[in-house]
Amino acid sequence: MEKIKERIEQILKKRPGYKEILNFYLKIKEEQEKSRSHLHLSPISLKKEWRELLKREGFSLIEKKDFPVDTEASIKLFHSLCEVARGANPRLAEQTQLIQEAVQQNRLNLEEILKGKVKEDKRVKELGLDQKVFSFLIYQSIKPSLEEGVKDLRKELEGENWSKGYCPLCGDLPSLALLKGEGGKRYLRCSYCGAEWRVDRLFCPFCGNREEGSLQYFCGEGEEAYRIDICEKCHHYLKTLDTRVMEIIDPELEDIATLHLDLIASQKGYKRPVPHLWNP
Template identity: 30%
Template sequence: MTEPTTRTQAYERIDGCIGGMMEQIPQLSNIFDAFRGVLAEGAAVKAALAAVDFTNLEINPERYAQGVPLLTKDRFAVEGKSFQDAAGRLLPLMEKSFPSIRDQLRVVNEMIHESSIQCEALAMAVISGNEEEIRKTVGTRDVDPGALRFAVGLIMKPFAENAAESLPPLPEGMEWHQGYCPVCGSWPELSVLEGKEGRRWLRCSFCGHEWRFMRIQCPFCGNTDQDKLEVLFQEGRDHERAELCHECRKYVVAVDMRDRIEEIPHEVAALGMVYLDMLVQEKGYSPGARCPWNVIERQ
């Protein structure tokens, strides 16, 4: 697959793909449409970023072999001005797409543009999951932490993916056998089967890095008992599935590309299977990684 080289190409690649989802599953058009502009613009933001300099990165093969990811979350820190610029492009789209949290998104926008130092601290607090720091930064403002995480997570995404793509190739012989990301340590949002042999790849929910993983193993608890692993799919769309683990009751959505003609951009493949999130969560399973679209509230 040819990587997009310009912002326009990057935008159109995602925009076109989500447009296709809307045609294929019109019942979920409102969800796809809500994320369409934000994710496409996010791809355009990423296409314009310069590679992150990792020349001083020290790779410790022993720690890596023991399951320690290459980067700590602070290596994903973003310079305040760049973050503000990205927020300036993405937040108005979010406000338009998610009217129920529009007021809160406006407050987030104000916070981000108040000072670049505060903005950097806020981004770091969100990506490292530091709830105390989030509360401190929010102060007395009327913002739900969930809305804040949602917005900052989407703004952060292009930067995180760009950082992961900027990493130098690993020395030969370094293998990773964990279900979490070898780059940042986050859980996978997507599983992909591809090639004639059906190699399984997992895609990180934070930095987008992809790594090989065992075909019959739960990424979240390591369970390899095939009687406790199940695949659920909808008739007529059997290349899209949810891989369930009865042991830890978690799942990851998966796409089987073995007999597919067209590539699906992996960045948005999980969004296209949101109908499976609904079905599986109804059965009492929870997503192994939270994505902006897979936290479904029951009414």
């Protein structure tokens, strides 16, 4: 956490406009850290034939819903995060209050939602609550569980050659790419579970395009550590963090601190397939 705080201070010196959102991020992160030490997770059961399915059919190891989640710890964390969100910007505070009321009056049952018994989006819509805010709070509440699950599952994949555009663990799309080591090996980072896997440098994960001429990128001014990879075929973009230029403490933090690059990309007409979670 100390390193994260230092990095936030560094960022704010250059871009003070990010103060509010980075404070919010830090408070969420602190609550998640507290929760992490109390987690009780059941082991993940993999299909016997998983290795076969992964290799031959390109199936991910599990599905998003199969991640073990500590429901009790997540509900506790959900309530702490609601308190954090109520101290944030007025719109978020207002929406969070409505969500909290629905939970207190049991119109919204967190346990059922976390256990996948109720379709979250349908219920939230019926109640006229803000879907984006609710999904954000739920996702941040289960994140410590997801991160522990990834630690476990990653071992299973050692030595596997994946190189696809979606996550080998849960099947979701990447939200970031990272360049690492000599020659800049390229890794994609899952938008859901945060797992990383190696892919080719010239490859659009969203449409499979490998033609050099239609894969371009641009950087922000004086920001060589960040770049936006764009694909002229599908008009999607992917933000890339170059860890050779700068030490990355938390990719998610860097993603928030470069929302201005997302704005430029969208002004140029490119889309981010997985919406930026922290985009207010």
